[in-house]
Amino acid sequence: MHRLLVIEDDPGVADYLHQGLTESGYAVDVARTGPEGRAIAMAGSYAVVLLDLMLPGMDGFEVLKGIREHGHTPVLMLTARDRVDDRVKGLSAGADDYLVKPFAFSELQARVVALIRRGNSAFTEQTLLSVADLEVDFAAHTVRREGRRIELSPKEFQLLSLLIRRKGQVVTRTTLAERVWNVHFDTESNMVEVTVRRLRAKMDDDFSLKLVHTVRGVGYALEDRS
Amino acid sequence: MRSKTAVESSSIVLSLSLRLAWLAAALLGLMAICVYLAVAALQVKAQERLLTLKVNKLTETSQILLRADDHRFAALLQNNAARRPGTRLEIFDADGRLFYADPFTEPHQLSRHQRTRHFTLHAASGEAAPVLQGSFTIDVASDVQLAQTLQNVLALATLIGTLVAGLLSFLVVRQGLRPLGRFAAETEAMSRSATPGHLALAPRSSRELAPLVVHFNQLMTRLRASRDQLEAFNADVAHELRTPLTTLIGKTELALSRPRGMDELAATLVSNLEALRRIGALVNDMLFLARADGGDTARLGPVGSLRALMQDMMDYHEPAASERGVALSVQGDLVLAVDEPLFLRALSNLLDNATRHATPGTAVTVVLDTEAGIPQLGVRNEGAPIAPADVPRLFDRFYRADIARSSDGMHCGLGLAIVAAVARMHGGRTSARSDASCTVIGFTLAPHRAKHDPMEDMLRIDRRENDGLRRGAWVAG
Numbered sequence: 001m002h003r004l005l006v007i008e009d010d011p012g013v014a015d016y017l018h019q020g021l022t023e024s025g026y027a028v029d030v031a032r033t034g035p036e037g038r039a040i041a042m043a044g045s046y047a048v049v050l051l052d053l054m055l056p057g058m059d060g061f062e063v064l065k066g067i068r069e070h071g072h073t074p075v076l077m078l079t080a081r082d083r084v085d086d087r088v089k090g091l092s093a094g095a096d097d098y099l100v101k102p103f104a105f106s107e108l109q110a111r112v113v114a115l116i117r118r119g120n121s122a123f124t125e126q127t128l129l130s131v132a133d134l135e136v137d138f139a140a141h142t143v144r145r146e147g148r149r150i151e152l153s154p155k156e157f158q159l160l161s162l163l164i165r166r167k168g169q170v171v172t173r174t175t176l177a178e179r180v181w182n183v184h185f186d187t188e189s190n191m192v193e194v195t196v197r198r199l200r201a202k203m204d205d206d207f208s209l210k211l212v213h214t215v216r217g218v219g220y221a222l223e224d225r226s
Numbered sequence: 227m228r229s230k231t232a233v234e235s236s237s238i239v240l241s242l243s244l245r246l247a248w249l250a251a252a253l254l255g256l257m258a259i260c261v262y263l264a265v266a267a268l269q270v271k272a273q274e275r276l277l278t279l280k281v282n283k284l285t286e287t288s289q290i291l292l293r294a295d296d297h298r299f300a301a302l303l304q305n306n307a308a309r310r311p312g313t314r315l316e317i318f319d320a321d322g323r324l325f326y327a328d329p330f331t332e333p334h335q336l337s338r339h340q341r342t343r344h345f346t347l348h349a350a351s352g353e354a355a356p357v358l359q360g361s362f363t364i365d366v367a368s369d370v371q372l373a374q375t376l377q378n379v380l381a382l383a384t385l386i387g388t389l390v391a392g393l394l395s396f397l398v399v400r401q402g403l404r405p406l407g408r409f410a411a412e413t414e415a416m417s418r419s420a421t422p423g424h425l426a427l428a429p430r431s432s433r434e435l436a437p438l439v440v441h442f443n444q445l446m447t448r449l450r451a452s453r454d455q456l457e458a459f460n461a462d463v464a465h466e467l468r469t470p471l472t473t474l475i476g477k478t479e480l481a482l483s484r485p486r487g488m489d490e491l492a493a494t495l496v497s498n499l500e501a502l503r504r505i506g507a508l509v510n511d512m513l514f515l516a517r518a519d520g521g522d523t524a525r526l527g528p529v530g531s532l533r534a535l536m537q538d539m540m541d542y543h544e545p546a547a548s549e550r551g552v553a554l555s556v557q558g559d560l561v562l563a564v565d566e567p568l569f570l571r572a573l574s575n576l577l578d579n580a581t582r583h584a585t586p587g588t589a590v591t592v593v594l595d596t597e598a599g600i601p602q603l604g605v606r607n608e609g610a611p612i613a614p615a616d617v618p619r620l621f622d623r624f625y626r627a628d629i630a631r632s633s634d635g636m637h638c639g640l641g642l643a644i645v646a647a648v649a650r651m652h653g654g655r656t657s658a659r660s661d662a663s664c665t666v667i668g669f670t671l672a673p674h675r676a677k678h679d680p681m682e683d684m685l686r687i688d689r690r691e692n693d694g695l696r697r698g699a700w701v702a703g
Contacts, residue, residue: 155541181538182538182570183539183570183574185567186511187546187578189546190545191542193545216492216493217497218499
């Protein structure tokens with residue numbers, strides 16, 4: 001089990017992160033002030049440190065400096081400031097990733113997974129992923145179910161790739177819009193629904209085992225629920 | 227506050243009159259010194275002239291008398307001694323023996339202020355004639371006294387002049403600065419007033435103050451306009467937030483009012499999430515507009531085809547449009563640098579807007595072209611025309627021409643305001659026209675802003691990766 005450290009002074013956010021990440025299967029420690037966070041981060045061994053920028057006692061950049069002097073624990077910065085300059089400052093100060101509040105929990109989860117993978121040097125990008133009888137070959141750009149080849153449009157393929165890379169997790173419509181269509185703002189469009197519908201028609205409708213699930217009001221998840 | 231103002235304003239008067247007093251002192255002092263020096267020089271000149279006159283007379287007399295008879299000369303000197311009051315004559319012969327001297331009694335008793343001329347008396351010719359050495363001294367005590375008096379008078383005059391100048395300066399400066407005092411009093415009253423108006427101070431009250439008053443009043447007008455706008459904006463925001471908040475509170479209370487099954491609670495949460503999304507979208511849009519107002523500018527990407535850039539966005543809007551029976555298409559192309567995320571956001575808002583107002587069965591067309599050298603984008607739809615009075619206000623925040631349809635989906639009336647902000651950030655402006663046949667809403671772009679930001683390249687990947695929350699992705703969690 002991976003250990004995570006959350007350094008966050010706001011009790012609401014800290015509790016929510018603690019609960020959410022614990023439910024996602026991590027061991028989570030929480031620090032409420034800058035100095036406390038730095039001390040805990042430097043004493044323990046964590047897979048990822050989630051660091052708020054505005055902290056009492058010592059700001060996030062100071063804490064980050066302390067952590068960087070000590071080792072290479074991946075640090076994910078959380079902040080309400082999202083001016084590009086702040087972002088550059090965060091990343092150049094040695095943060096591994098940067099997430100702007102308020103953020104989607106699923107987004108945070110995905111970032112944490114990515115950081116843990118990145119920290120694990122043995123990890124190499126897999127070219128073949130499968131769930132039940134579904135196989136996605138990223139190198140050949142092919143999709144098969146029960147060994148039968150399924151033709152997808154490029155957008156459908158991208159969408160399926162995202163779902164299978166985060167299999168078991170809920171991927172929000174917003175994340176899909178961003179990653180597949182590069183749409184970074186709210187729109188009226190139901191493009192995500194339409195594309196998911198088309199994708200299902202091609203890869204789920206003809207099979208008794210349904211793999212793409214709708215999570216009401218949130219998004220979609222790909223998993224074998226049988 | 228008041229006393230501080232008073233102290234500061236009187237200190238201006240004080241320092242000004244002090245400075246003027248110093249100036250007066252310096253000038254009067256200089257003048258006094260000049261007068262004194264001139265008088266002193268004139269005195270010396272007069273004394274010298276007197277000495278010259280006396281010695282010349284002595285020389286003339288000696289030339290006549292000396293040859294003949296020394297004793298007659300000495301007797302003459304002695305007889306005339308009474309006619310030389312305030313002077314002293316001493317003559318010695320060549321051997322240094324006293325030839326003649328005025329007695330040390332009145333009127334030849336001199337004060338210590340003296341001026342002396344030494345002279346030599348020759349006989350006109352003849353070697354036998356003796357050579358006499360002498361000195362003629364005059365008493366200049368009266369001159370010295372005059373100079374002394376003059377000095378005192380001048381010093382006193384300088385002092386009094388300085389004091390008077392200082393006092394007059396104080397009065398004049400205070401009088402002159404009176405409009406400033408009124409200005410301060412009026413602005414102070416204004417700062418206490420709940421509804422600050424204009425300064426009543428007549429602009430012509432002083433030439434120096436006039437621009438200040440005029441500019442101050444202009445500033446107040448602008449401040450008031452922006453305050454009114456801000457207040458209206460805040461009221462609108464509060465109003466917009468109130469609707470989703472009402473839903474949230476009501477549905478949550480309802481859900482908690484009696485025991486409910488999991489499905490029912492989940493349905494409530496889903497509906498709450500929808501309301502939260504609307505709030506999130508509103509907050510993000512407002513933040514975006516606040517930054518645009520705060521001077522954020524576009525970070526231009528590389529020069530490229532806008533038509534190609536738009537393709538994903540067109541695809542993305544396709545299903546929503548076709549659901550309404552509207553076809554999307556692009557006409558023309560432009561090749562230039564834009565801030566891609568901003569540009570696409572504006573385009574997306576325009577497409578949303580056009581699709582919603584298009585008559586089913588018609589087409590929405592994005593037109594990219596150049597007019598008079600200025601590149602522009604317009605989104606054209608066919609539908610009910612917008613009333614001419616509404617056209618100029620389309621880009622106002624929270625402005626809706628069609629109140630009846632205001633509550634659909636994510637639209638809170640900031641879409642076109644964002645388009646206007648994006649246009650501004652690109653150095654362009656919005657354009658809108660509407661008639662019975664069609665409505666075209668769009669914006670122009672500055673023609674040559676090819677200077678693209680190198681930092682943007684660095685951030686491009688980062689932004690794509692990290693931009694979870696340019697909008698309201700969070701509530702989706």
